[in-house]
Amino acid sequence: MIESTVTKLDKFTAPYGREVTLENVEYENGMRVLRIHIREGNRFTVMDINDSIAHQWGEAMTEWANQAPVQD
Secondary structure, X not given: OOOEEEEEEEEEEEHHHEEEEEEEEEEOOOOEEEEEEEEEOOEEEEEEEOHHHHXXXXXXXXXXXXXXXXXX
């Protein structure tokens, strides 16, 4: 098994009480992924994505958020 170093980047509560945790995972072989944990009650979803997908996903989310009506 390849050893890894996990660094917590952020944790926040999403709508409907979902908890989201973002972690940087660096493996001793040099590979790095963004680990996304989503907790919905007793159910957990965990995804590891590479920098290319994180960039694409981040751009899509930013574009979507920028289209939202301005709230006071």
